[in-house]
Amino acid sequence: MENTSPLYQWHIDADAKMADFGGWDMPIEYPKVMVGEQAGGVLAEHAAVREKVGLFDVSHLGKISIKGSGAVEFLNSIVSNDLSKISTGGSQYNLLCNETGGVIDDLIVYRKSDDDLFLIPNAANCGDVFAVIQSAAPAGITVENIHKKFGVLAVQGPLSKKVLELIGVSVDMDYTEFTEAVIPGHENLGKVIFCRTGYTGEFGFEVVPQWESTRAVWELLVAAASQLGGRVCGLGSRDTLRTEMAYPLHGHELSLDITPLEASASWAISLDKESFHGKQALLAQKASGLTRRLRGLKSLDRGIPRAGMQVMNQAGDVVGEVTSGTFSPTLKNGIALALLSTSVAIGDQLTIDVRGRVSNVDVVKTPFVESHVR
DSSP: OOOOOOHEEEEEHTTOOOEEEEEEEEEETTTOBTTTTOOOSSHHHHHHHHSSOOOEEOOTTEEEEEEEETTTHHHHHTTSSOGGOOOTTEEEEEEEEESSOEEEEEEEEEEEEEEEEEEEOTTHHHHHHHHHHHOOOOOTTEEEOOOBBOOOOOEEEEHHHHHHHHOOOOOOOTTEEEEEEEEOOOGGGOEEEEESSSSSSSSSEEOOOOOGHHHHHHHHHHHHHHTTOOOEEOOHHHHHHHHHOOOOOBBBTTTTTTTTTTTTTTGOOOOSOOOOHHHHHHHHHHOOOOOOOEEEEEEEEOOOOTTTTTTOOSSSOOEEEEEEEETTTTTTEEEEEEEEEEOOOTTOOOOOOOTTTTEEEEEOOOOOSSSOOO
């Protein structure tokens, strides 16, 4: 039986369309949830995030605790980014690589203190991340898989701060900073983490309540967002939003077979660090030169690229493969991320085999739409 979010019954009662995500039964969209006279669905939910505010349940994401003297130094010797660049109250995007440079998972690290770290990996990979870190942990470092001790909610869009203010929470923080606070008048719900992060490209927050408090916190957020014309949103719009921003999804743009260098994620790697898992393989790959790298594609016709479709040059030679593709609700156009031969340059025109039909695409800079995270 699949795992379920603490909001599972709420989603069912809202007639959400449900599907499997990393072994969790999660909402794709809410077609019957009305805002004014407009019904829901992926397009309406996507627009809410870009224009007002949207709420997501992402409680399927993993949670791992690392505690003990020297916890930061220990994890810093494993993950790709440099944890010394953030201080207490800061979070950081990171990659956990294997020794060949492939990506076991991408995750967010919250630095609660020098001796207390909180990790949010992907749902399907939480067990693998936990196993790798636990097996490397020295005496005095405790690594705990706490997947079902916390929910994770996302408040995303230009009115996100107003939503939190309506429930009495003041959140004046820079991008990637976080705080722990109780919601005024709801002290019984315990402390909640509020972090200035997200996966949509919009100004927003991720909210991490205790598992048993998740529904109560969600209902407070839904009531506040409703006052502002906001929406509850499923993972379908989360995917279109992140694709417009060219944010990677593990299993698509990042995998055991795709390195961070190939995925254009070198900004999340600190090769000057003394050590981290996969460093030597990535140094060797950088020295020998890449043969492929992630690029953005924009359709020149009505074709909608999808993951796994082949990409060809004008001579008909295969030069890569689509890793993620969708219709962009913002651009009203087909867009894609694709691993392409390094012989391909921005501005080139390529073709995609879209179910037996030739679709023309331009190689473009990413993100496809402007970022408003800050």
